Amino acid sequence: MHFDLADLRLFIHIAEAPSLTQGARRAFLSPAAASARIKALEGQLGSRLLYRDNRGVELTPAGQRLLQHARLIMRQVDYLKSEFTDYGAEAAGHIRxxxxxxxxxxxxxxxxxxxxxxRPGVTVDLQERLSRDIVRGVLDxxxxxxxxxxxxQAPGLQVLHFSTDRLVLAVPVGHELAARERVKLHDTLAFQHIGLHEGSTLLSFLRERVEHLGEQLSLxxxxSSFExxxxxxxxxxxxxxxPESAARRHSRTMRLAVVELDEPWAVRERSILVRELEALPGSIRALIATLRQEPDPAR
Structure with a gap:
């Protein structure tokens, strides 16, 4: 069985669009040419990969499996290219x-x-994601x-610890909770909270902890930011x-009181997730080394 890398990249474009026309445009092909390539790929695999209708395309179970493998193959191809550039292994490449x-x-x-x-030859695509999507993204x-x-919980991935994150309660100076040395999450729920935007990891995490108590978080x-x-x-x-790092920094210029959260989940270890560290190109390994050598921002 022979796979054309251009066909795999086209399939990824269509799956992520998700539209055959938009995917074809990203691959610099006409829709007719893209459709013919996908049909040929389906014939070679003996499986239908896409459901097509006037709203776009949807991956079949076989298409989902191919997408996972295609992403890994193309990422390894990109890694290979980045290792053989004029800049050197650590000074070029794209990192997501x-x-x-x-x-x-x-x-x-x-x-x-x-x-x-x-490293002028390195580019980065940084995306904020929920924890479960971060794990899934590295896996696939x-x-x-x-x-x-x-x-x-990431079986199949390498987990590299690099710092510690502590959550604290920030209140206005003079607030009734400001005199407390520490508080439980339940103690804070009688007051209205300021929260981050929908989709932020911290907000989702806090809602889960509040729901675990059988309560609701009053926002x-x-x-959009800790500031x-x-x-x-x-x-x-x-x-x-x-995070304590944000609370301490902003308390230097704002009238804030910082109170310790007496919860086992308040101290959270920060980790880097990768599939296989040694298989990554030099630029990504260099970034990981930089992260692990940085002083802990929470201190």
């Missing part, structure tokens, strides 16, 4: 990262700024590496649970 909210907003921008400044090859906090407003959360808290709009 799926990461949680804290990583995307708190420490990765600074880490990546220094890393990319030293849709991302090179994942950055996650908390317990990890007064949702904002915005802290500004709302300083103004007396509500209280919020955020």
């Amino acid at each position: 990262i799926f990461a949680n909210t804290t990583a995307v907003t708190e420490f990765l921008p600074e880490v990546l700024a220094g890393f990319l400044a030293d 090859g849709s991302t090179d590496l994942g950055i996650i906090a908390g317990p990890v 007064r407003i949702q904002v 915005a959360v802290c500004r709302m808290i300083e103004a007396g709009v509500g209280i919020g649970i955020i």
Whole structure:
């Protein structure tokens, strides 16, 4: 059985579009030519890969399996290309990262700024994702590496610890909880919270913990960054649970009180997820080494 790499890349484009016309455009083919290639691929595999209708395409179970393998194959091809460039193994290539909210907003921008400044041939696609999507993305090859906090259920992946993340309660100075040394999550639920945007990893995590208590999280407003959360808290709009690194930093310029959360899940280990470290190209291994050598942002 012979696979044409161009056909596999075309199939990925169509699956991610998800439209044959849009996928063909990304592959610089006409829809008719793309359709003929997909039909030939289906004939070679002896399986239907796509359901087609006027709304677009949907992958069949066989198509889902092929997509997973095709992504891994094409990513390895890209790794091979990046290893043989004029820049050298560590100085070129494209890196896709799926990461949680804290990583995307708190420490990765600074880490990546220094890393990319030293490597003009490297490009990065950084996407904020939920924990389960981060694990799935690394497993199916849709991302090179994942950055996650908390317990990890990821059989088949390498889990590389690199720092510790602590969640704390931030309240306005003078708030009735400000005098407490530590609080339980339940103690905070009588007050309105300031939350991050829908789809953020931290908000999803907190909702799960609140639901576990049989309660509901009362959100007064949702904002897009920890700085915005802290500004709302300083103004007396509500209280919020955020990473200690963000709370301590913003408390230096805002009137905030930081209270320890007395919960076993408040301290979360940060980890990098990869399929196989030694199989990654030099640029990705160099980024992982940089992350693991960085001082802990929570300290």
